[in-house]
Amino acid sequence: MHRYLIFYKPHNVLSQFTDESQTQERQTLKNYIPVPLVYPVGRLDQDSEGLMLLTNHGSLQHRLSDPKFEHPRTYWVQVERIPTDELLEPLRKGIQIQHYKTRSAIVTLLPQEPTLPPRDPPVRFRKTVPTAWLEVTLTEGHNRQVRKMTAAIGFPTLRLVRVAIGHLRLEGLAPGQWRDLTDEELAPLLKLNQRSRFQ
Incomplete structure (x- = not known):
């Protein structure tokens, strides 16, 4: 069964x-x-x-x-600092990461922090560095792909939660x-x- x-x-x-x-x-x-x-x-x-x-x-x-x-998968991604819409554009078009170029993705800046249970241990908080939340939908799944994508445009991932398959x-x-x-x-x-x- x-x-x-x-x-x-x-x-x-x-x-x-x-x-x-x-x-x-x-x-x-x-x-x-x-x-x-x-x-x-x-x-x-x-x-x-x-x-x-x-x-x-x-x-x-x-x-x-x-x-x-x-097959699409959607993530909520907390990143260091706050990217402009223009800076997110390479993620939407596909970006070169090491030996491959990512497929185009749907990437939006969430207007506010999503409601999620607290993480254990919590994400390291720095008063001097603001953070933002993105919603990212991919149709591929390379190793640590979302983290590599946000790092490639200068916004390191702090927390990553898959919210949909x-x-x-x-x-x-x-x-x-x-x-x-x-x-x-x-x-x-x-x-x-x-x-x-x-x-």
Whole structure:
């Protein structure tokens, strides 16, 4: 039987069920999710937070992870200092990062700080450096991509929270909580998966 879960990954938790580190004790998905044989669709860095989708449905996992299908993911990103709209334009058009150029992204400056649970530990606060929040929607997922993108235009990321994967949203979950998808949430994913088999 297939299972489909969403999970609010807290900060400082690995997005896998095992930890290969021999030197330190780190929390993994196993500390939160007692469901056997489900696997994450994509990853979130240890120092990032937010929405993860887990399933044991192999073809759907592949469909949502494969970059060629351009499945959107949305993040709220706290950055140092306050960028102008003009300075964000390279992120929208695609920016060179190391060995690749990012796809165009949807990037907006949020008018105010979003409502999120406090992070543990909190983000380092400096009175002399203002911060801003961006909403960034990508259709690809290179390693630490959002952090590299904001650093490339001179606005380092302080906090990163994934708030959506396609139509799935983080609302209603607290950090560390998970639940099964509803039939309404699942239906578009199964339809997407069915369609991709004929592409």
